[in-house]
Structures are given as C-alpha cells and as structure tokens.
Amino acid sequence: MRALVTGAAGFAGCHLVRSLLADGCEVWGTLQAGHAPPAALRDARWLPMELASADSIAAAMREARPERVFHLAAQASVADSFVDPVATWEVNATGTLRLVSALPEGARLLFISSAEVYGAVPEDEQPIPESRPLRPTNPYAASKAAAEMAVVEAAARGVPAVIARSFSHTGPGQDGRFALSAFARQLAEIRAGRAEPVLRVGNLQARRDYLDVRDVVRAYRTLIERGEPGQAYNVGTGEAHSMAELVEMLVELSGTGARLETDPARFRPVDVPLLCGDASALRGLGWAPEIPLRRTLAELLEHEERALAAHAEAA
Template identity: 45%
Template sequence: MRILVTGADGFAGRHLCALLRAAGDEVLEAHGPRAEGVNSHALNFDITDEAAVRAAMERARPEGIIHLAAFSSVARSHGNPTRVFAVNAMGTVNLLTAARESASEARVLLISSGEVYGPVHEGARATEEQPLAALSPFATSKMAAETAGRQFHRSYGLRVVVARPFNHLGEGQDAIFAVPSFAAQLRAIQKSKGEPVLRTGNLDSIRDFSHVGDVVAAYRLLLTAGEPGQTYNICSGEGRTIRSVLEEMLVLSGVSARIEQDPARMRPSEIPYSVGTPDKLRALGWEPKRTVTEALREVLGPTGL
C-alpha cells in the first residue's frame, strides 16, 4: 500500500515508517517545514498551511494516510492553546479536505489520544463509548480533530478511522516527556554532570503504558482493518504509577538518586488515573508483543544508560 505518514520524523513516526517498510509498504514521509533538507525524499510542509497540504496531497495521492503530525505535549499545551488548536484541530481539517479532493478513496487513520477521556474512575478502564472529559488544550484539540474526522466520514464518505493511543514508550522519545526526562537526568548523574537529585512532576498518577512497537503495529492494523467511522483504544489495559516506572528505571540503570518533586513540572490540571480497555482492538487480532521493561531498557540505552 502507498501510505502517507504525517509527522514521520517524530517519535512514533520513525518507528511506524520502519515497520511499514519492513511490511512491504511504500512510505511517503511528511515532515514539518523545519525538517527541510533532513530527508530529500520527504514531503516538507506546515500542516497549518491549507494550500501546502493540498499541494502535498495532490503530489502524493496515497492509498492510505496515517496522520501523526501534532503538537504533542500535554503539559506545554496549557501555555499555547492557540498554536495547539491550529496544529491539531485545523491541521487535521486541512488534511481531511486535501484527502477528500485528491485521495478520496484512501483509508485515513487519525491519531487522537487517551487524554480525551480525562480522569477515568479508579479501578475502571475507559471504553470507546464513554463520554469524553478533556482537561487540557491538547486533549480538547484532539476531540475537535476526531469530530472533524467523523463528519468527513458521514458527510463525504471518507474512510476515516480514529485511534486513541494511551502512553507509549521506547527509543527516541523527546525529553519533554516524563520517562525520557528521567533517563536524561539519570545519564547526567551517572556522568557526574549533575547532583544526585532527580526532579519530577506528580509520581502518583496511574497510567496505561505500552511499548511504541506495539502501538505502531496497531496503527498499521487499524489502517487496513479498522472500520471507517469507528474509534479504537490502543493500550495495555493495565495501570501502574509513574513512581513505579521511575523505580524500575533506577534499578535497570544502577544509579542512586534522591527524588524531588519540582513544582515547574506539575500540570495545571492533573489526571490521577488513566487506563483504557483494548478489547475492541484485540477483536481485530492485535496483541501486545513487547513489555514496558523492554521499552525502558531502550529509553535508557544499550548499556543501561
């Protein structure tokens, strides 16, 4: 299949493109405008530029589209909601409009987020049918993008599927996120470039973690087998505290450090518990094949750090 991947130069995007190529797909990478020159074969455009998106889609004419390009930091979204909505909501509308005009038969997978559920009742697991309760500009913009996708499906017959991935980990994730931030601090401590203090946000929140390899495998499955107009969680169905993840990283790295909570790393609105159910995805044949421990080893590096 000829597949256009937006956000191909991002964390999940790099893993996804490698998986698609290994499966024999023809991959058209779409990078942001700041990536110009990094990959001469990539399409470089700003997802918020309607004309540029249309031109890229007309050039690509894909059979499948996986839309990953996004403002992805929940924490930073509180400080720049206008940009978040421009990229995540209007960027998606630009993509859908271009697809309708130049690739109307393509299957389209929109990547949303488990953040759209907001706080899940402790002990429960979010299903795709439950009401949404976004607590951040990031999550609200993803809700808007989902709504646009469903409207384009209902009104114009565009074959849109929505994926809601929960937290995923692995090699190459930006240090603005918690787990790679922990790894970066552990490296600095090990190399004696920092005091043996590791600064964190809220460690008591419970999250549903998966290996990025399993998440991108779900993306390919949903692109080919997901039912248009439907939404699918991508998650493990199991919750663990961020504290337990950090403690495991300390053991794996062999580094000792004092843990201090940093007010600057706290979110304005915190979700104490977020766990989903992957039953709908599993019904398509998806099963996780990698563990969180494997992902943490990859984050830390081949030698532990």
C-alpha cells in the first residue's frame, strides 16, 4: 500500500509512519520547506509540501500517487491560534480544502480533526457523541470545524473521506508546547539536578480524555480502512482525568517530590473545563485502547530524560 502522511514529522505523524513502515507499506511523508526528516524515519520517502499552496499539494500528490492519505498536518496549538488566527485558518481550513481537491481518484482520506470542535459541553451531557453540534470556542477549533465541512462536502461527491475527532493524547516524543510533555521536561530537569524542585503549571482543573499516541495511531489506521465516508468518529476512551491528577502521577513517577507553582503565562485565554468522548462508533469497528495511562506517562518521562541526557552529551 502506498500511503501519504501529511505532518509526518510531527508527534502523531512520526508514530504513524513508524507503524506503517513496520507493516511493509510504502510511506511518503510531507515536510515544510527547510525542514529535515526525522533521523529515525529515513526509510520513508519525503516530499516538500505547503498547505498554503495548491501547486505544492498537487506536485506532492503526483509524486507519491497515494492510495491512502492521512492528513495530520496542521497548526496544532490552541495557544498559537490566538496569536495568529488567520494563519491558523489558512493552514487548517483552507489548506485542507486544497488537499481534498487534489486527491488522486480512488485514494482514501482520513482527516484528523479535534475534540476541540465541540466547545464547552455540560458535564451531564458527556461523554460527547459525534452527533453533538459543533460549538468551537477558539480559533484552532473553529478552523478544524471548517475543515470538517470541506471533507463532508467531498464525501457527498463520492470521495472516500473519513473524519477522526481526536481527544487528547500524549506519549514519547510530544512537543514541549503541550502540557504533559512540558511538565515531563521540567521534571526531567529537576531529576537531573538542573532545576529547583518546583513544577510550574497552569490550569490543573481542566479534565481531558487522554489516550496514548500509539493507540491513536491504531485508531487512525482502523478508520481509514473501515470508517464510513463522510462520517466523524471520536477517538477517545470515554473517561476524563483532571490535569491535577495527571501532574500528581508524573511527579510521583519522577520521584522528585516537586512542589507545584502556578504560572499565569501557562493559562489559555479560553479553556474548556471538560472534554470526554463517546468512542462507541470507533469501538464498533474493532478498535479498543490497549496502553494504560500510567505507562504512557512513565514512558513520556523516560523519553524526556533521555533527550535531556543526549543534549548534555552533545553540548
């Protein structure tokens, strides 16, 4: 199978490429101009592609001639979307429309959306089903909701395109802009004696439905093969954990005894208090999560410690 993965050098993208290569797929990954492919994924084939350019997308499709397209590339930070909402829409919404328009005939598409599209949902109406109306509360979520409409419209014209609404996920290799990886990085520095035993945190009251990124990758592969075109599927567990609970677990795993200190800079302008997804439809396709959250956090912390040690050796 020939697969094209946009955003292949990103967090979930790297894990997806690794999974596809392990199964013998011919994998093409896209990169923004000036970016190098991850050293650990040299067996994939790499192409430049800019979502802001229809010509760039068309050239990548001609070169890769994919049978499956996993569209992960996005401006993925909620915080950054507040800084530049127009650029976020250009990449996430209009960029997705350009990509859908350039798909080779017969290629199946999985568009990676986000649970953020649901906005604030009353607790007594969660876990959230896919039938819930979309009420985005930040520019990132709004751009993803708009992109979904482009995918639904294409599916109505016969394009085999499916939507994955991903709830929160983490694991080894996540970007330090995201909460749990940032906390793990701080704890790795404390454990190495490079920082005082103080963990700087933002809003710990928010509750999220967290998955291991490797379970998410299995969900994506299930959906692109078995998902109903034009339909959206929640990718989650149906259980929510507060950030306070997850931070407590990370501190315990680190053995640092770090005390918490609130940092106003780590708060979002708008933070949905609870996001928890009903993934019954995805489970009905034969998928179920396999990796316990405690193991995920332990491996996230171990990854940050190894990265810190490698950086110290190279310095």
